[in-house]
Amino acid sequence: MPESQQAAFGDPVPVLDKGAIQLLNMMGSDQEIIAAARVSTGTRAGADLQRDRDLIFFLAEHRHGTPFEHVVFQFYVRCPIFVARQWMRHRIASYNEASARYRVLKDEFYVPDRSALPDFITDEDIAEYQRVLEHAHQFYLRMIEKAKPHPQQRSRVREVFRGVIGTAIYTEFYWSVNLRSLWNFLELRTAPGAQYEIRQYAQALDNMVQQVVPIAYEALKRFGRA
Amino acid sequence: MPESQQAAFGDPVPVLDKGAIQLLNMMGSDQEIIAAARVSTGTRAGADLQRDRDLIFFLAEHRHGTPFEHVVFQFYVRCPIFVARQWMRHRIASYNEASARYRVLKDEFYVPDRSALPDFITDEDIAEYQRVLEHAHQFYLRMIEKAKPHPQQRSRVREVFRGVIGTAIYTEFYWSVNLRSLWNFLELRTAPGAQYEIRQYAQALDNMVQQVVPIAYEALKRFGRA
Amino acid sequence: MPESQQAAFGDPVPVLDKGAIQLLNMMGSDQEIIAAARVSTGTRAGADLQRDRDLIFFLAEHRHGTPFEHVVFQFYVRCPIFVARQWMRHRIASYNEASARYRVLKDEFYVPDRSALPDFITDEDIAEYQRVLEHAHQFYLRMIEKAKPHPQQRSRVREVFRGVIGTAIYTEFYWSVNLRSLWNFLELRTAPGAQYEIRQYAQALDNMVQQVVPIAYEALKRFGRA
Amino acid sequence: MPESQQAAFGDPVPVLDKGAIQLLNMMGSDQEIIAAARVSTGTRAGADLQRDRDLIFFLAEHRHGTPFEHVVFQFYVRCPIFVARQWMRHRIASYNEASARYRVLKDEFYVPDRSALPDFITDEDIAEYQRVLEHAHQFYLRMIEKAKPHPQQRSRVREVFRGVIGTAIYTEFYWSVNLRSLWNFLELRTAPGAQYEIRQYAQALDNMVQQVVPIAYEALKRFGRA
Numbered sequence: 062m063p064e065s066q067q068a069a070f071g072d073p074v075p076v077l078d079k080g081a082i083q084l085l086n087m088m089g090s091d092q093e094i095i096a097a098a099r100v101s102t103g104t105r106a107g108a109d110l111q112r113d114r115d116l117i118f119f120l121a122e123h124r125h126g127t128p129f130e131h132v133v134f135q136f137y138v139r140c141p142i143f144v145a146r147q148w149m150r151h152r153i154a155s156y157n158e159a160s161a162r163y164r165v166l167k168d169e170f171y172v173p174d175r176s177a178l179p180d181f182i183t184d185e186d187i188a189e190y191q192r193v194l195e196h197a198h199q200f201y202l203r204m205i206e207k208a209k210p211h212p213q214q215r216s217r218v219r220e221v222f223r224g225v226i227g228t229a230i231y232t233e234f235y236w237s238v239n240l241r242s243l244w245n246f247l248e249l250r251t252a253p254g255a256q257y258e259i260r261q262y263a264q265a266l267d268n269m270v271q272q273v274v275p276i277a278y279e280a281l282k283r284f285g286r287a
Numbered sequence: 288m289p290e291s292q293q294a295a296f297g298d299p300v301p302v303l304d305k306g307a308i309q310l311l312n313m314m315g316s317d318q319e320i321i322a323a324a325r326v327s328t329g330t331r332a333g334a335d336l337q338r339d340r341d342l343i344f345f346l347a348e349h350r351h352g353t354p355f356e357h358v359v360f361q362f363y364v365r366c367p368i369f370v371a372r373q374w375m376r377h378r379i380a381s382y383n384e385a386s387a388r389y390r391v392l393k394d395e396f397y398v399p400d401r402s403a404l405p406d407f408i409t410d411e412d413i414a415e416y417q418r419v420l421e422h423a424h425q426f427y428l429r430m431i432e433k434a435k436p437h438p439q440q441r442s443r444v445r446e447v448f449r450g451v452i453g454t455a456i457y458t459e460f461y462w463s464v465n466l467r468s469l470w471n472f473l474e475l476r477t478a479p480g481a482q483y484e485i486r487q488y489a490q491a492l493d494n495m496v497q498q499v500v501p502i503a504y505e506a507l508k509r510f511g512r513a
Numbered sequence: 514m515p516e517s518q519q520a521a522f523g524d525p526v527p528v529l530d531k532g533a534i535q536l537l538n539m540m541g542s543d544q545e546i547i548a549a550a551r552v553s554t555g556t557r558a559g560a561d562l563q564r565d566r567d568l569i570f571f572l573a574e575h576r577h578g579t580p581f582e583h584v585v586f587q588f589y590v591r592c593p594i595f596v597a598r599q600w601m602r603h604r605i606a607s608y609n610e611a612s613a614r615y616r617v618l619k620d621e622f623y624v625p626d627r628s629a630l631p632d633f634i635t636d637e638d639i640a641e642y643q644r645v646l647e648h649a650h651q652f653y654l655r656m657i658e659k660a661k662p663h664p665q666q667r668s669r670v671r672e673v674f675r676g677v678i679g680t681a682i683y684t685e686f687y688w689s690v691n692l693r694s695l696w697n698f699l700e701l702r703t704a705p706g707a708q709y710e711i712r713q714y715a716q717a718l719d720n721m722v723q724q725v726v727p728i729a730y731e732a733l734k735r736f737g738r739a
Numbered sequence: 740m741p742e743s744q745q746a747a748f749g750d751p752v753p754v755l756d757k758g759a760i761q762l763l764n765m766m767g768s769d770q771e772i773i774a775a776a777r778v779s780t781g782t783r784a785g786a787d788l789q790r791d792r793d794l795i796f797f798l799a800e801h802r803h804g805t806p807f808e809h810v811v812f813q814f815y816v817r818c819p820i821f822v823a824r825q826w827m828r829h830r831i832a833s834y835n836e837a838s839a840r841y842r843v844l845k846d847e848f849y850v851p852d853r854s855a856l857p858d859f860i861t862d863e864d865i866a867e868y869q870r871v872l873e874h875a876h877q878f879y880l881r882m883i884e885k886a887k888p889h890p891q892q893r894s895r896v897r898e899v900f901r902g903v904i905g906t907a908i909y910t911e912f913y914w915s916v917n918l919r920s921l922w923n924f925l926e927l928r929t930a931p932g933a934q935y936e937i938r939q940y941a942q943a944l945d946n947m948v949q950q951v952v953p954i955a956y957e958a959l960k961r962f963g964r965a
Binding site: 086087088089093096097098100101102103127128130131133135155156157158159160163164233234235237239 | 764765766767771774775776778779780781805806808809811813833834835836837838841842911912913915917
């Protein structure tokens with residue numbers, strides 16, 4: 062693995078107040094994009110870096126998107142449910158998410174930073190936001206507690222009473238996605254119209270992609286899509 | 288449209304306490320499945336009903352799934368967010384869901400029927416469940432109210448403070464899906480391991496499918512998958 | 514069905530020398546795109562045509578592609594195998610193609626028109642092209658004939674000896690595809706870089722789409738993609 | 740990478756008379772399937788091998804297919820066009836194939852072994868099969884030659900006159916696919932009803948999968964699908 066790629070692995074990158082994103086695993090690189098494109102034309106990926114680079118730019122410009130699909134990433138993501146809801150609308154990808162049918166939810170809620178809120182929202186408003194979330198979570202825990210003597214019913218109690226808990230609660234999931242589909246995610250979720258919270262994740266992803274496939278990143282940025 | 292199909296259209300079918308599912312639109316029928324299969328073999332769909340029926344059973348038995356994809360449905364669905372979260376993990380389909388970034392959420396929450404809950408859950412527990420949900424919704428409405436004088440910020444306030452609202456709140460979406468993908472949904476979501484609430488929707492769907500493509504339904508039931 | 518839509522159904526549209534494309538079936542219309550978009554914002558599709566039209570243009574401009582997926586088409590296509598090979602690389606769609614494992618192939622070959630060939634290609638070259646294709650087909654038929662007394666082996670002989678037949682032979686298939694995926698096909702296959710033969714099909718499709726979803730067509734043309 | 744995995748990489752595995760399949764790249768392993776499943780339940784993949792193994796068997800038995808999607812493979816495939824045509828009907832995968840629009844096709848044809856043919860097919864039949872293919876290829880080369888002085892038209896001549904060449908000609912492509920989609924390929928293409936030629940590729944793939952994800956392989960074999 063090139064040094065530039067190694068930098069992108071390792072510790073999770075923090076996002077929002079308690080979230081994270083981490084590149085766990087990866088298949089392919091700029092070189093594999095070139096190799097996949099070359100199979101079409103029958104010429105070999107040369108030692109000539111300029112020409113390889115040109116080829117990736119050519120692919121992006123002329124919408125030959127399939128070579129970018131041979132680069133695949135696996136990420137670990139920790140984000141609020143309302144962010145995960147937007148995320149999972151991206152269908153060309155694989156997801157495994159923490160299930161509130163099997164796990165008891167912890168009281169880990171997204172609390173927006175003052176800078177991410179309009180001026181007229183006061184500290185007291187934010188404190189009340191937290192109390193409302195915690196109040197619901199405490200009721201949920203009481204129901205979980207009440208089910209303790211009934212092992213057969215615990216799962217049912219978990220799956221029904223999680224319904225009171227706000228979508229500001231953090232969830233976590235594994236996400237496998239190829240570079241082409243990921244690029245579509247970045248285009249839509251780094252755009253100004255995207256919600257602030259998911260934009261923070263998209264920006265962190267954008268930085269990671271730049272590190273691990275620098276030429277493809279530059280080409281896709283210039284032409285806007287794969 | 289055959290009479291049997293017409294019966295499946297029309298008014299929404301109620302599901303759970305405030306939910307619904309409605310078949311809005313449809314392309315194809317048992318006949319189109321047969322025609323698609325016949326293009327492979329070059330023989331025409333005969334007047335001989337028995338042989339057409341046999342062909343659909345043959346397709347299901349031998350896992351020739353593609354002819355079932357030419358039947359496509361569009362549904363309107365109204366369900367709790369926690370149900371929608373499970374639903375939208377089915378990726379071979381199209382979704383358009385009500386957005387809490389653009390719309391103010393109404394206090395319409397799923398309240399489970401006593402029969403859907405363990406015996407040790409009391410009426411007081413259910414009343415408290417409702418109070419917790421309404422309490423969060425009232426706080427949310429206060430924040431919405433507070434944003435009224437700030438038209439530029441209303442959207443931001445909506446999208447952040449919906450985070451306190453539990454996933455028991457009802458959402459609604461349009462769902463377009465082909466029969467093969469729908470069958471996969473039915474297999475997984477009518478199974479005993481599926482959550483009670485989504486099973487009620489899957490059961491209602493199962494009934495609709497039986498009405499509109501009766502032969503395909505019978506064949507897929509017998510062989511278990513498309 | 515509006516009158517404009519009816520015109521697009523009916524007889525197959527001829528393409529190339531012996532090919533065709535036919536709209537067999539359809540779900541949705543411009544109105545369904547609007548309805549799907551309105552479910553997000555909660556406002557109803559108005560009687561105000563201008564505003565509905567504006568909404569579709571807004572969707573195309575801001576890359577809200579999912580409402581376009583609720584319009585679904587089923588086509589019958591007759592084209593040379595080399596065109597079908599390019600066509601079926603479009604993965605978000607359903608295909609059922611004539612199988613040379615089950616059917617004996619007829620000697621129906623694409624013969625390019627003079628105007629579709631460089632000047633230095635002579636009539637004799639085209640005649641030779643046809644003779645080469647027919648020669649191979651005759652050998653194929655001799656092998657089919659040889660297998661007649663061996664019912665158990667006919668299928669094996671068909672599937673092996675079709676290997677001599679050129680990809681200029683016509684095949685046929687059913688194709689179901691939603692408007693968003695179809696638009697991607699049109700963008701790529703009407704482009705000047707696409708092969709002449711598939712461009713003729715893409716152009717015929719483009720005309721059909723314009724008739725059946727005129728507002729969506731105009732909006733997607735303006736902004737280039739769904 | 741475990742030793743067992745290394746064995747599956749390396750030289751291409753020969754298939755048919757001139758074909759091959761080669762595992763070029765891979766993401767994930769049995770361990771990643773377990774980790775993806777554990778994120779749902781919140782328990783860690785233990786040192787206890789038996790329990791990890793049990794978990795994979797549980798996933799396969801209960802149709803929890805998504806954890807298998809986090810294992811992704813990239814293969815190089817060299818096969819006759821008629822095999823590639825069947826292969827590329829598998830849509831949940833990425834393909835980059837040699838293009839006869841950009842490359843001049845070489846006279847490399849699949850010639851079936853006697854053992855793969857019925858007894859009544861003679862050596863002379865096979866010789867004639869080869870002559871027919873070569874005859875078409877020679878005509879194709881003459882047209883390529885004729886286009887030499889016309890650089891602007893070479894591509895057009897290549898793309899039209901390849902139409903005479905039989906689908907027994909070898910092509911090559913890169914194929915990226917996740918384990919779940921690959922398993923569906925194996926189920927359908929190792930089945931007795933699949934054509935002999937693609938079965939040879941499926942069998943070679945089956946062996947590779949067994950080496951690189953041995954536990955998942957065993958579990959999927961037992962329960963039949965992912």
